[in-house]
Amino acid sequence: TVTLSAVRSELLHRNWLNPNLLSELLQGSWSTPRRWLNLQEYQSKKLMQESGVAVQRFYVADTASDALEAAKKLNAKEIVLKAQILAGGRGKGVFDSGLKGGVHLTKDPAVVGDLASKMLGFNLTTKQTPQEGVKVKTVMVAEALDISRETYFAILMDRSYNGPVMVGSPQGGVDIEEVAASNPELIFKEVIDIFEGVRDDQALRMAVNLGFKGVLQRQAADQIKRLYDLFLKVDATQVEVNPFGETPEGQVVCFDAKINFDDNAEFRQKDVFAMDDMSESDPTETEAAKWGLKYIGMDGNIACFVNGAGLAMATCDIIDLHGGKPANFLDLGGGVQERQVYEAFKLLNADPKVEAILVNIFGGIVNCAIIANGITKACRELQLKVPLVVRLEGTNVHEAKRILRESGLPITAAEDLDDAAMKAVAAIRK
Numbered sequence: 001t002v003t004l005s006a007v008r009s010e011l012l013h014r015n016w017l018n019p020n021l022l023s024e025l026l027q028g029s030w031s032t033p034r035r036w037l038n039l040q041e042y043q044s045k046k047l048m049q050e051s052g053v054a055v056q057r058f059y060v061a062d063t064a065s066d067a068l069e070a071a072k073k074l075n076a077k078e079i080v081l082k083a084q085i086l087a088g089g090r091g092k093g094v095f096d097s098g099l100k101g102g103v104h105l106t107k108d109p110a111v112v113g114d115l116a117s118k119m120l121g122f123n124l125t126t127k128q129t130p131q132e133g134v135k136v137k138t139v140m141v142a143e144a145l146d147i148s149r150e151t152y153f154a155i156l157m158d159r160s161y162n163g164p165v166m167v168g169s170p171q172g173g174v175d176i177e178e179v180a181a182s183n184p185e186l187i188f189k190e191v192i193d194i195f196e197g198v199r200d201d202q203a204l205r206m207a208v209n210l211g212f213k214g215v216l217q218r219q220a221a222d223q224i225k226r227l228y229d230l231f232l233k234v235d236a237t238q239v240e241v242n243p244f245g246e247t248p249e250g251q252v253v254c255f256d257a258k259i260n261f262d263d264n265a266e267f268r269q270k271d272v273f274a275m276d277d278m279s280e281s282d283p284t285e286t287e288a289a290k291w292g293l294k295y296i297g298m299d300g301n302i303a304c305f306v307n308g309a310g311l312a313m314a315t316c317d318i319i320d321l322h323g324g325k326p327a328n329f330l331d332l333g334g335g336v337q338e339r340q341v342y343e344a345f346k347l348l349n350a351d352p353k354v355e356a357i358l359v360n361i362f363g364g365i366v367n368c369a370i371i372a373n374g375i376t377k378a379c380r381e382l383q384l385k386v387p388l389v390v391r392l393e394g395t396n397v398h399e400a401k402r403i404l405r406e407s408g409l410p411i412t413a414a415e416d417l418d419d420a421a422m423k424a425v426a427a428i429r430k
Contacts, residue, residue, distance in 0.1 A: 060140055062137060080105050083103070088128045095123065096125075151212075153227070215250070241257045242257075292333060336374075337370065345375070361392050368393075375411070387428070
């Protein structure tokens with residue numbers, strides 16, 4: 001579970017609130033497409049490698065002996081061993097084997113096997129994992145390269161430009177949001193014509209703005225064009241490289257990358273989506289995803305059942321304002337059907353923490369009558385035992401309210417969000 005104070009960063013991390021946070025900071029644009037696919041670091045690097053993007057040489061191992069063999073094959077001056085889990089903060093994490101740190105540097109290949117034996121099969125706990133940690137099944141054994149300078153580079157879809165935009169900064173290796181806020185003059189953008197692609201002059205201008213000099217300018221420009229090729233090839237909505245750096249030997253290397261994908265392209269990106277490992281996901285989140293629902297467990301006792309991430313955030317906040325605590329963040333999304341409503345109630349009803357449910361629906365593209373029918377069906381068939389507060393507004397709301405009113409079920413109607421939150425909090429205090 002995550003607390004209310006952490007849910008915003010969690011939503012941004014999953015790209016449920018805003019798929020291009022940097023673009024929002026720069027342009028004020030806002031969009032909420034579905035995002036589910038998460039890849040391990042080595043998987044993203046593999047995709048980049050296949051597109052000719054310069055990354056560190058690496059191998060993946062699932063046994064200590066394979067890790068040792070990989071370290072020997074690298075024949076590198078220094079080796080970095082990284083535990084592969086989806087959570088951040090690996091470097092400062094702790095294994096239940098007693099090993100501290102999910103990222104280790106060594107110049108002795110013989111040490112890699114011993115380190116891997118204390119990672120593989122053990123749980124790694126970081127600031128972003130559950131309390132019990134996440135079991136490490138694979139490790140990445142990579143060549144460690146020195147970085148003489150770090151920059152930031154990203155390609156992302158931006159609705160305000162109806163297409164892709166390159167964003168870069170000579171200040172990399174740090175939170176780009178902080179750079180955008182404190183030194184906006186160090187943020188450079190290039191709007192890409194989706195039909196023409198990245199022009200040579202655009203790539204070179206971005207390389208210059210990133211601070212690359214001499215022969216490195218052409219090298220960086222080439223990498224920028226290759227990253228755009230990858231962006232198109234895998235139907236990405238964002239390719240973010242931080243740091244996009246240079247080495248003392250004069251190489252431009254993508255040291256770390258995050259790739260977001262458009263789930264609408266899953267039908268033609270089967271190989272990419274086949275890499276998705278749901279084993280690290282919370283079982284409730286995984287079940288919710290099957291029905292097109294977005295769920296995050298929290299530490300309270302009032303379930304929030306809404307449509308739209310922004311409305312969900314507002315609902316969580318107003319519950320907290322009235323002295324209650326949200327038990328979850330559950331977003332129905334747009335084209336919802338009765339079965340999704342039923343399955344959502346099924347998930348909430350199975351949570352022992354839930355002492356009341358607050359339904360807050362604003363029917364724009366959602367038909368409130370569909371929601372009402374789903375609610376009444378769920379209440380009857382699941383024999384809902386906890387208080388239920390419902391606030392509906394928008395499309396077909398009068399029909400929806402009639403359905404709820406004539407159902408004979410103990411449903412508390414609310415006139416607005418403030419009224420709904422007060423009634424939900426009051427219900428658990430009885």
